[in-house]
Amino acid sequence: MLKQPQTKYRAFPPVQLEGRRWPDAQLTKAPVWLSTDLRDGNQALIEPMDAARKLRMFDLLVQVGFKEIEVGFPASSQTEFDFVRKLIEEGRIPDDVTIQVMTPAREELIERTVQALAGARRAIVHVYNAVAPVWRRVVFGLEVPQVMELIARHVGQVRRLTDAQPQTEWILQYSPETFSLAELEVSHQACETAITAWGAGRPIILNLPTTVENATPNVFADQIEWMVRQFADRPEVVLSVHPHNDRGTGVAAAELAMMAGAHRVEGCLFGNGERTGNLDLVNVALNLYTQGVDPQLDFSDIDAVRRTVEHCNHLPVHPRHPYVGELVYTSFSGSHQDAIKKAFAARREGDVWEIPYLPIDPKDLGRSYEAVIRVNSQSGKGGMSYLLESEYGLAMPRRLQIEFSQVVQRVMDRDGKELTAADLWQLFRHEYGLDARNVIQHRVWEAAAGDDGQRRVQLSANIDWQGAPCTVQGQGNGPIDAFASALSAAVGCPVRVIDYQQHAIGEGADARAMAYVELRLGDSPAFFGVGTDSDTSAAAMQALISGLHRAHAAGWATESAPEDAQCAVVVA
Template identity: 60%
Template sequence: MIANPSAKYAPFAPIALADRQWPSRTITQAPLWLSTDLRDGNQALFEPMNAERKMSLFKELVRIGFKQIEVGFPAASQTDFDFVRKLIEDKLIPDDVTIMVMTQSREDLIARTVEAVKGSPRAIVHLYNATASAWRRIVFGMSVQQVMGLIGHHVGYLKQLTDAQPDTRWTLQYSPETFSATELEVSLEACHTAINAWGAGPGREVIINLPTTVENATANVFADQIEWMHRHLVPREHIVLSVHPHNDRGTGVAAAEFAMMAGADRVEGCLFGNGERCGNVDIVTLALNLYTQGVHPQLDFSDINAVARVAEECTSIPVHPRHPYAGDLVFTAFSGSHQDAIKKGFAAQDPNGLWEVPYLPIDPADLGRTYDSVIRVNSQSGKGGIAFLLERERGVVMPRRMQVEFSAVVQRQTDASETEINGEDIWALFRQTYLRGSSTGSDAIQYHGHTLDGSGQGIELDLSIQGVRQRLSGQGNGPIAATVDALGLPMRVDSYEERATGSGADAQALAIVEAALEGVAGSGFGVGMSHNIVTASIQAVISVANRLQERRQARGAGGSAEVNAEVGA
């Protein structure tokens, strides 16, 4: 690091806005949301999503409640072009959802983009160009007047093409791509050039999107920029003022919140902040920040674990365990003083009153999470040691979320016995908790055997259910799915892992299933062990089914928070 950064870096000049109003405003409603996970988020991936993963994420975004989704850059990628055409031709876009596509300001790319979305009932075409001084001077060698000519020409060309397709309701979104580094007067002129070329007015609104293409100043500076534009844009009543914050300084969420206070109507971003460089604004965090202030975000994150698992599967980017709201450890208190305050908070909490539990800014149950934090041991004396002993002595390697779940079980045991727990005791407790559904025992569902059909997609199970021996049949794309189908429970399998315990002829297969059951908060784990991996997998499904059903019954019988805390993080 150089000794004198002022010789190399200049602070961003403040905005002349002495009568700024945004600092005294309160956010009272959710913005319009635009998910750009399939475009900006996708192009930021080391390995971009294939069509199958893009479709999976699109369906999840629809389920969450996004009404505007940027689905790709069809002029730049045949994969994106084909994906957009499939959405339209297979009528996969719900009536209340509008897709958006992006294009640079080039006639051939604009024409290809319009070709991609023709036939859609509604479409937003996102046109952009760089406007900042450094880009004008270094990248393009253009004057301000030349930039304005480019904007007017290409918006006019887009209007010509879209006017020829009257069966689609077209909306222009224009972005001065480097807004956060552009002189405000130049940004305003660029936006007005686009607005006038499009002919914005009654029944023909335009979206003006102002991005922090590179976050280069504190969040309050961006808010000043937005309030200045909000005051000067005309015809403001026919303009949707949108922001697209990036996170280069780590303040993307704050910038978005300040921008909403400053007049922004709409926010673009990605689930969990995926995007170029340090990412886009994190819509999960931003939306749930609103929720904790009593503002409904109009997005459904009531099963945050499921959202995280879909995003991880589609992007191959794990959600950090300390990620706000969604991380596996964010509702886990390791500190004894934190645990004590949380326990007292739960005891004092009025179920019909405002949420007021120390150290928990949101009720985990609202996100489909459980109260495992109040019964966790700390990393020094609990979770780490438990995982180490099981792996060293038994060859059992638990997934991280399962470690969180099982440490709560161990903590209850140590609290009750008030004695040190050793490796043998931990293994006995593991078997009692997870190796469920054997032919001996008191579980509701007991496994005796199974038969697979020749295709491997059908199964017949030999079970005892509530002590009654019976045979059940099911179909699926493998033994796990077929077993779930045979059981007939509203159960969703979220993850599956298989491992070997030991080596050689005596090694056994260990199968671990994470699943969720309708009507039960959070998820839970089940385990099967056998010399045959298929048998172990079936036993793991039965194990988690028994555990989740016990939890549902305990809740229905008015079970305590401590009982309810056993099933997953």
């Protein structure tokens, strides 16, 4: 790269536009959409679509809701010509859909193009020619008056040929190609020349393309507002834009152009097109949707749309592509996951959508929440707990989330790969011994009230401790307190329940209790235990045994406990 790029490149000059209004405009309705997937998008493919793929793409565009579709360049090949004829002759074009075809400003190509449209109910003939200085000077060797003469001649030819087929409702679309690089006065003169040749008062679309992005989007918005002012009192004129994405700002250019007064937008699904692509119509439409504007296009099954486009184009959609990519609703970052989890927990049905890091509800596009949070080495407790709650119904206490997240992090540091919800569930079951039924049998009966007059219960339980049977007995205010007392006697030190929580998983006959117990053995650190059973008391007892097993595995509550430990296991 050059150290002084100004010696080779020049900044595009700003537009001298007094009182510009577009910066304060707000988009409140959808534009007229034109899909160019079957023409501009198809031309950009390494392997252009065959008839079957083109037909599948056309059907998709109709299904999504496009009312104007550019179906091809019929003068370019027999394949393109035959496809247009197939749509017309087989009656595949719905009554509310208008097809468009494109032709350069050349006599023989215009004639062939109009022939392809014979019998169509309604059709748009798109004629274009380049008007920018470098094209006039270098490519065609024409002066401005010669360019205008060419426009008048070829648009006049389109009018004569289409007037000869009055059974079709004809609309002309004229594009001063390379508009974004041309002098505004020349582009305006070209459009006026086309209007005159087509016939004043007849419907006409003036399509203003950023054939090559050459400036920041605000400059394009100024160009569009300048043109809008020239045709403000011409109801027969529809101003259309056709942004490309050379600077990566095609979507921004389209949105600012709409704010500047453009009525119509051309582009492709997911931005296919020459070089860096055409405008991504899905992106613009869903940007409107997230602002509360109905885009008049239906992407409620966006994955099905993507699969069809990938099949037809033989090109993959990037996993980070806005709205549709595999990873665009996924957070790996722990802080992001925590914010998303809390917002989902706080949200109530009917609330305005306000979820951190998710500008749109994935369910509106047919996506599930399954992939919203995924766990890797960058994740935290929020992501892990969200997956276990959403997929397996676990509502873990916060301190348990912290404890188990450390277990998950050790596995991530060791293996260095993403953990799925199923992986996390398997790890959770293993860590807290959910596959072992620790309470074999228990019995609870009334005991005499204590000195404080509180009700007491007596409990006896047969448990399995480190592979050996053990009978424990205890007394307390309830079954859980009595079981903790029994375990205290068994291990020779107080088993103190710091926190106990329980909830149901499932409904009806399949419902099970999930119990979480946080306990200490003497002066040990806190350990969590988890238990599950159809009986709520049994679930709590299993959680206590689970905590004891984990304390034992950590070196507490054993014959070889740390020297300062206050208790050791007693197996009966």
